[in-house]
Structures are given as structure tokens and as C-alpha cells.
Amino acid sequence: MTTRALSVEGLSKVYPTGSRALEGVSFAVERPEVVAIIGSSGAGKSTLIRCINRLVEPSAGRVRLGATDIVGLSRRELRSVRRRIGMIFQEFNLVERLTVMENLLSGRLGSVGFVASFLRRFPPQDIANAYALLDRVGLAGYQDTRADALSGGQRQRVGIARALMQDPDLLLVDEPTASLDPKTARQIMRLIRELATERRKPALVNIHDVALAQSFADRVIGLKQGRVAFDGPPAALSAATLTEIYGAEDWSQTIRHVDDKAETTLSAPDA
Amino acid sequence: MVQRLGTKTAPLTWRRRSPAQSAILWLWSAAVAFAAAWSVSALDIEWAFFADAHEQAVDLAQRMWPPRWSYLPLIVRPLIETIHIATLGTAIALVLSVPLAFLSARNTTANGFTWAIGRALLVASRSVNTVIWGLVFVAIFGPGPVAGICAVAARSVGFLAKMLAEAIEEADRGPIEAIEATGAGTAQVYLFGVLPQVMPVLIGTTVYRWDINVRESSVLGFVGAGGIGLYLYASINQFAWQQVLVVLAAILVIVLASEALSAWVRARIS
Amino acid sequence: MHPTPSPATVWRRPPLFGSLWRQRLAVAAVAGYLVWSTSTLEVNLERVLAGFPRALDMFARMVPPDFSRWQLLMNGMVESVQMAFAASLAGVLLSIPLGIAAARNLAPGPLYLAARGFIVLGRTLHEVIIAIFFVKLFGFGPVAGLLTLAFASAIFLGKMIAEDIENVRPGPVEAVRATGAGFGQVVVYSIVPQVLARAVGLAIYRLDANLRHSTVVGIVGAGGIGQTLSASFARYEYDFSLAILLSIIALVALGEWFSDWVRRRLR
Numbered sequence: 001m002t003t004r005a006l007s008v009e010g011l012s013k014v015y016p017t018g019s020r021a022l023e024g025v026s027f028a029v030e031r032p033e034v035v036a037i038i039g040s041s042g043a044g045k046s047t048l049i050r051c052i053n054r055l056v057e058p059s060a061g062r063v064r065l066g067a068t069d070i071v072g073l074s075r076r077e078l079r080s081v082r083r084r085i086g087m088i089f090q091e092f093n094l095v096e097r098l099t100v101m102e103n104l105l106s107g108r109l110g111s112v113g114f115v116a117s118f119l120r121r122f123p124p125q126d127i128a129n130a131y132a133l134l135d136r137v138g139l140a141g142y143q144d145t146r147a148d149a150l151s152g153g154q155r156q157r158v159g160i161a162r163a164l165m166q167d168p169d170l171l172l173v174d175e176p177t178a179s180l181d182p183k184t185a186r187q188i189m190r191l192i193r194e195l196a197t198e199r200r201k202p203a204l205v206n207i208h209d210v211a212l213a214q215s216f217a218d219r220v221i222g223l224k225q226g227r228v229a230f231d232g233p234p235a236a237l238s239a240a241t242l243t244e245i246y247g248a249e250d251w252s253q254t255i256r257h258v259d260d261k262a263e264t265t266l267s268a269p270d271a
Numbered sequence: 272m273v274q275r276l277g278t279k280t281a282p283l284t285w286r287r288r289s290p291a292q293s294a295i296l297w298l299w300s301a302a303v304a305f306a307a308a309w310s311v312s313a314l315d316i317e318w319a320f321f322a323d324a325h326e327q328a329v330d331l332a333q334r335m336w337p338p339r340w341s342y343l344p345l346i347v348r349p350l351i352e353t354i355h356i357a358t359l360g361t362a363i364a365l366v367l368s369v370p371l372a373f374l375s376a377r378n379t380t381a382n383g384f385t386w387a388i389g390r391a392l393l394v395a396s397r398s399v400n401t402v403i404w405g406l407v408f409v410a411i412f413g414p415g416p417v418a419g420i421c422a423v424a425a426r427s428v429g430f431l432a433k434m435l436a437e438a439i440e441e442a443d444r445g446p447i448e449a450i451e452a453t454g455a456g457t458a459q460v461y462l463f464g465v466l467p468q469v470m471p472v473l474i475g476t477t478v479y480r481w482d483i484n485v486r487e488s489s490v491l492g493f494v495g496a497g498g499i500g501l502y503l504y505a506s507i508n509q510f511a512w513q514q515v516l517v518v519l520a521a522i523l524v525i526v527l528a529s530e531a532l533s534a535w536v537r538a539r540i541s
Numbered sequence: 542m543h544p545t546p547s548p549a550t551v552w553r554r555p556p557l558f559g560s561l562w563r564q565r566l567a568v569a570a571v572a573g574y575l576v577w578s579t580s581t582l583e584v585n586l587e588r589v590l591a592g593f594p595r596a597l598d599m600f601a602r603m604v605p606p607d608f609s610r611w612q613l614l615m616n617g618m619v620e621s622v623q624m625a626f627a628a629s630l631a632g633v634l635l636s637i638p639l640g641i642a643a644a645r646n647l648a649p650g651p652l653y654l655a656a657r658g659f660i661v662l663g664r665t666l667h668e669v670i671i672a673i674f675f676v677k678l679f680g681f682g683p684v685a686g687l688l689t690l691a692f693a694s695a696i697f698l699g700k701m702i703a704e705d706i707e708n709v710r711p712g713p714v715e716a717v718r719a720t721g722a723g724f725g726q727v728v729v730y731s732i733v734p735q736v737l738a739r740a741v742g743l744a745i746y747r748l749d750a751n752l753r754h755s756t757v758v759g760i761v762g763a764g765g766i767g768q769t770l771s772a773s774f775a776r777y778e779y780d781f782s783l784a785i786l787l788s789i790i791a792l793v794a795l796g797e798w799f800s801d802w803v804r805r806r807l808r
Contacts, residue, residue: 053452055448055451055452078454079454079455079456080454081454082451082452082453082454083453083454084454085452085454086453087449087452087453089445089448089449091445092445093445093446093448093449094446094449095446095449095450095463095464095467095468096446096467096468097467097468097470098463098467099554099555101552102463102554106449106450106453106455106463107453108453109450109453109454109455109456109459109463110453110454110455110456114456114458114459114462117459117462117463118462120552120553120554122552124550124551125550127549127550127551127552128549128550130552131549143552144555159449162449162453166453166454172452303630306626307626307627307630309623310622310623310624310626310627310630311627324678324679327678328678331674331677331678351581352581352582352583355578355581355582358574358578359578359579394790394794395790397793398753398789398790398792398793398794398797399786399789399790399793400753400754400756400757402669402757402760403756403757403760403767403770403786403789406760406770406771406774407774407782407786410599410774410779411592411595411596411599412588412589412592412595412596413588413592415583415584415588416582416583416584417582417584417589417592486665486667487667489667489670490667490669490670493669493760493761494760497582503670504673507673507677519666519670522665522666522670523662523665523666526665527661527665
């Protein structure tokens with residue numbers, strides 16, 4: 001039996017205030033695919049993503065990355081597992097005052113000692129990978145630029161590269177496009193999808209824009225009030241399903257197949 | 272005769288404060304006045320002194336003139352020593368304040384107990400004046416600049432660490448979370464996620480404290496902790512007023528210069 | 542994909558001050574300063590090294606703190622508090638004319654310059670130096686301390702008030718002047734309201750600062766707990782010294798907490 005990439009069983013989260021963010025969420029990711037998680041605000045999307053790497057502590061349930069059950073681990077073991085999970089954030093979460101290169105290298109902090117990281121002495125292979133990734137996300141030459149000198153789209157590219165520096169077994173992506181304009185949002189989603197597919201990495205992408213989810217995901221999981229309301233291919237998303245997840249709307253505009261063959265893959269990032 | 276009656280929305284009188292507010296204000300004023308009277312009466316002031324005080328002051332000023340410039344070469348070394356004491360003391364405080372700040376910040380300290388220890392150290396350091404620290408360290412290390420440097424450091428650690436701890440508590444959670452999510456150790460999370468964010472505060476506060484410390488170091492000599500203070504004290508006790516003026520002028524120069532330098536550096540940082 | 546040259550495997554952080562040479566220069570300057578300062582300081586290394594066992598000895602003598610002479614302690618503390626309080630009040634009163642005299646938009650030229658010069662002089666001199674002068678003029682005891690703190694407070698508050706007056710929004714001032722009000726009325730109606738809130742907060746802050754300084758002026762004989770402390774050190778009564786130090790810490794910490802509380806309530 002091949003081990004599943006990610007297996008979530010009966011995941012629940014109840015906050016001290018009593019609000020039940022997640023209730024018995026279960027799904028499995030068998031192979032490298034891009035899984036979009038959709039749902040209205042408060043449906044539990046962000047909580048789900050954060051429970052997987054325990055940035056939020058689950059109240060009940062199991063999360064297995066490969067063969068390792070994450071929920072029961074000690075802090076030390078948790079750190080070790082987190083190195084295998086790369087996370088991309090809505091607000092980019094770069095260290096503003098550091099350069100792009102340092103932000104990339106921070107993805108490798110789990111593997112170098114404290115003194116080495118203080119002196120910025122990382123293994124040559126890491127540096128070579130960093131340059132390669134910079135090139136791949138279209139930011140070649142930006143290694144010495146300070147992070148706060150970049151635009152939103154550029155920062156997210158750095159965030160994506162940082163996550164990939166870990167060479168993770170899983171990508172967790174939390175609303176990568178919410179802080180970006182529509183055109184940049186599409187570029188970023190395309191980049192994430194390309195990289196996940198190229199490097200054969202499963203990715204869980206929390207996204208609120210249904211159209212983007214449909215264009216770039218292999219599979220969609222819809223959450224409603226902390227429960228799984230839909231789990232299937234994007235093509236199977238009907239108006240009825242969307243109404244159930246989000247509420248009544250004119251969904252005809254959203255359910256369309258965008259023809260993006262006309263847009264090139266490696267367009268120069270001006271955003 | 273026309274009687275004018277006030278209506279509810281347009282009363283005849285206007286009062287700035289409601290009766291309750293007035294009462295509170297009166298109570299506070301009374302308390303302050305009472306405390307002032309108590310303080311002054313308890314201090315047993317000889318009002319007779321005040322009568323000729325201004326004559327004495329003028330007499331003193333006259334005795335200071337003209338300044339004895341020949342004294343100046345003798346105090347150049349102590350002046351430089353004063354600056355060294357301030358600078359080295361501030362540098363030591365800078366190094367020690369970083370761990371203390373992480374200990375005293377709610378989001379980076381290990382538990383409630385360590386936070387309490389950090390805060391206690393902060394309070395102790397800040398509540399004791401530099402000169403009093405000077406007394407303590409002179410008793411330990413004997414008279415000389417070492418006591419002065421330790422005194423400056425002891426007072427400044429709390430000042431720097433408090434400012435830094437506030438900055439750490441206000442640091443943006445996002446980058447910290449991101450570094451945690453890569454599986455980095457706690458120390459590395461602080462090094463990469465927190466420290467870069469609080470650098471401007473650290474440097475600005477250090478430079479500001481250095482400038483205050485130059486002023487403080489000028490009097491450490493009074494308790495034997497080195498610097499120009501000793502020469503000032505000696506000159507005053509010998510009633511060598513013209514020398515005193517020269518020393519005061521020298522202190523004025525270095526304090527003003529350090530203030531200007533500090534303001535310039537801090538302006539360049541922001 | 543375009544062919545890439547063999548990738549670099551080394552990366553150095555870009556130098557802090559723009560160029561590598563400037564960074565090296567800065568590092569060399571700092572190192573040079575450290576060497577120069579430590580070598581020119583007259584440090585008796587033996588004495589310093591002997592200091593560590595001395596420190597241990599001193600700590601042993603300090604603990605447990607001796608509170609038996611608590612009446613003497615209390616007298617010193619009460620004296621310090623009285624000094625601080627009276628001086629703050631006096632300082633507030635004195636700072637008003639000083640502040641007005643040092644405000645460019647209210648005071649005539651020469652008066653402004655004299656007041657500003659006075660403020661600069663007062664700020665540069667440490668309060669201990671000022672205390673010595675008052676001791677020479679008024680003799681040992683808390684009167685000198687009171688005057689020292691009052692003087693220092695007046696200088697500090699005067700500067701703040703002058704800056705506040707200068708930063709006053711000219712609109713309301715002009716408006717009141719336009720009604721034909723006299724100088725005093727202009728001050729009371731347009732300037733005071735703008736300045737008052739901050740002024741009260743500053744006065745409370747100064748009370749707390751005076752409390753700290755009142756502990757120190759006693760070292761030169763100007764009264765307060767500083768004098769008690771200085772005497773105890775001179776007599777090697779370290780356990781009493783520790784008691785005094787702890788009391789000072791408690792007093793100052795309490796004062797600061799009180800000051801923060803009042804200023805928060807004022808907002």
C-alpha cells in the first residue's frame with residue numbers, strides 16, 4: 001500500500017469562545033495534485049490549513065503527512081515535520097528589512113545551526129537552489145533587494161520560492177491572491193500550479209475566488225460551516241453546489257472555463 | 272416687566288462643568304494644595320536665607336569671572352575619559368539589553384515566571400540612578416572608571432531593554448509565523464523574524480541613551496567613579512571658582528556636542 | 542527555458558553602509574575605538590580582578606537587608622517625597638513665566654534669547670551639579686534639594702511649554718485677537734486650552750522624575766534619602782544600604798506606576 005501524501009481524519013477545532021470552526025473534516029490527498037479549498041468567510045478554510053501544520057492546535061482528529069501523525073508530536077518533532085511543509089501566506093509574511101536572498105534562505109533555517117544562520121553561512125547547494133528558484137519565479141537579479149522594496153506580486157513570488165526552498169512534501173497555501181490585483185492574482189496562481197506540478201508536490205490552496213479555483217485546481221473541496229460540503233473535480237461544481245456553500249447568487253458568471261492558452265506562462269513579472 | 276424663563280434646550284445659565292465634575296476638580300485641587308502645604312511646612316525652610324540669596328548668587332557669579340583658562344589642559348584627559356565611560360557603558364548595556372528584552376516581552380518569554388524576572392530586573396535597573404549605581408560599584412571595584420562604566424551600563428540596560436521589549440511585543444506576527452512554519456528553532460525565529468523588525472528602535476534608543484549618559488558621566492566623579500566630576504568637585508571644595516567655570520564650560524561643550532551628534536544620527540535612521 | 546551559466550554557490554549579504562570599503566572602515570573604526578578607549582583608561586587591573594571576590598563579600602554583607610533602622614529610612618524617604626512634590630509644584634509655577642518668555646510667538650527678541658539660553662544652560666548641567674551650588678548658597682539639607690529640583694523642573698517644563706506655545710495653531714489665537722481681546726485674555730482663551738492637557742500630563746511626569754532625582758541629590762548633601770544612602774556606604778553598613786536601595790526601587794516603581802495611571806486617566 002502506498003502511503004498517502006496527506007490524510008486528514010475527523011479534524012475538529014473548537015475555540016475557547018465556543019465557536020466550532022471545524023467539525024469532523026476528513027479527506028485524503030493520494031498523489032500530487034492542486035486541491036483548492038473554497039467556502040465563505042468563517043467556513044473554516046483558514047483554520048483547516050493552519051491545523052495541518054499546527055499553527056492552530058486542532059481539538060480532535062488526525063493529520064497524517066505520509067506516515068507521520070502530526071497531531072500527537074512534541075514541539076521538537078513538530079519542528080522537524082514543519083520542515084517538510086512549505087507555507088505561503090496571504091500577506092506574504094516576508095521579513096521586510098531583510099534582502100530577498102535572506103528571505104529565501106530563511107526557508108532552510110530548520111537545517112542549519114544557529115551560529116551558521118547568524119553568520120549567513122548556508123550550504124552551497126542551498127545557495128545554488130536559491131538562485132535557481134529566483135530565476136524560475138522570474139526574479140533573477142533581485143537577490144540583494146530589500147523585501148520592502150518589492151511590489152505585492154513580487155513579494156508573493158519570493159514567498160513561493162521560500163516555501164519551495166524547503167523542498168517540502170506538501171504545500172500549504174493560505175489565500176495567496178487576496179492581497180493582489182486580478183491580473184497579478186492569475187499570474188501567481190498560474191505560477192503556483194506550474195511549480196506544484198513540475199516538482200510533483202501536493203498543494204492545498206485556500207482560495208476565496210471560485211473562478212480562480214476552477215481554473216487552476218485539479219480538485220475542489222468546499223467547506224460550509226466547518227464541514228466538507230463538496231469534494232470533487234472543478235467541473236462538477238454546479239450552481240446548486242455553490243449556492244449551498246456560499247448562498248444564493250448568480251453563479252452563471254462564475255462557472256465558466258477560462259481559456260488561458262492565450263496567456264503565456266513566463267510573462268515578465270511587472271507586478 | 273417681562274419675565275424670561277429658561278427652557279430645557281436653552282437654559283439661561285451656562286456652566287462649563289457639571290456639578291459632579293466641579294466637585295471632583297475641587298477635591299483634587301484641595302488634595303494638591305494640602306500636600307503642598309504639608310511638604311513645605313515639614314521641610315523647615317529658613318525664609319531668612321532667601322532674603323540675601325540673590326546677593327550671594329551675584330557674589331558667586333562675580334567670583335567665577337574671569338575663567339581660568341590655564342586649567343583647561345589639565346582637564347582634557349578627564350573629559351575624554353568621561354566620554355569613554357559613557358560610550359563603553361552604553362555599549363555593554365546594548366549587548367545585555369537584547370536577551371533581557373526578549374525575556375521581558377510577553378510574546379517571546381518562556382513562561383510567566385521568566386517574564387516576571389525580566390520585568391523585575393527592568394524595574395530595579397531603571398529605578399536606581401546612575402550616580403547611585405556609581406556608589407555601589409565604587410564599593411565593589413574601588414574608585415576609577417571601571418566603576419563608572421558599570422554604573423552607566425547598569426542604569427542603561429533597563430532603559431534599553433524596556434524600549435526594546437515594547438517593540439518586540441508590537442512586532443508584526445506575520446513574518447514570525449512564517450519562520451515558525453519552516454520548522455526553525457526558537458532562537459532562529461527570534462533572530463530572523465523578530466530582531467530585524469526591532470532594529471531601528473534598538474539603534475535609535477541606544478544613541479539616545481548614549482547622549483543622556485554623557486551628561487550622567489560628567490558627575491560620576493563625585494562618587495569616585497571616574498571622569499571630569501572629580502575635578503569639578505575638587506575645584507568647588509577648594510573654592511576655586513574660576514576653575515569651576517572652566518570645567519562647567521567644558522561639560523557644556525561635550526554635552527551639547529553629544530546631543531547634536533545623537534540627534535543627527537537618529538534623524539538619519541528614520 | 543534559457544540555458545543558465547553554472548549557478549553561484551556563494552552569497553554575501555550586501556554591505557551595511559553602501560559599499561564594502563565603508564563597512565570595513567566602520568568596523569575598523571569601532572575596533573580602533575575599543576582598543577584606544579580601554580588602553581587609555583587608567584584601569585588598575587589588579588584592583589578590578591580583586592573586585593569580584595569583593596563583590597561577593599559585599600553581597601554577603603548586604604543580605605539580609607537591615608530594616609531595623611526603619612525610622613531613619615522612613616524619614617529619608619518622606620523627606621524625598623516632600624522635596625519631590627513641593628519642587629514639582631514650584632517648578633510648574635515657575636515654568637509658566639519661563640515658558641512664555643521662551644516662546645518665539647509671544648516674547649520679544651532679547652527676552653526670548655535670554656530665556657532660551659537659560660534653558661539650554663539648565664538642561665546641560667546635571668542636577669547634582671545644580672545641587673552643589675544650592676548647597677553652597679543655602680547650606681546642607683533638603684532646602685537645597687528642593688530648590689535644585691524646582692529649578693530643574695522649571696527648566697524642563699518651561700522648555701516643553703515654550704515648544705507647545707510655539708506649536709499652537711495660529712487660527713484660534715488670531716480669532717480671539719480679532720475680537721479685540723487683551724493679551725491676557727488671548728492667552729487664557731486661545732493658548733491655554735491647547736496647551737493645558739499636555740501640560741498637566743507633563744507635570745505628572747515631572748513629579749515622577751523628581752522622585753527619582755530626589756534620591757540622588759542627597760549625595761552632595763542636599764537632603765533626602767540619598768544622603769542616608771551615601772552615609773551608609775561610607776560606613777560600610779551594606780545591609781542597611783541594601784534596605785535603602787530596595788526602598789528606593791519600591792518608591793520609584795510606585796511613583797512611575799502612579800504617574801502612568803494618572804496620565805492614562807487624563808486622556
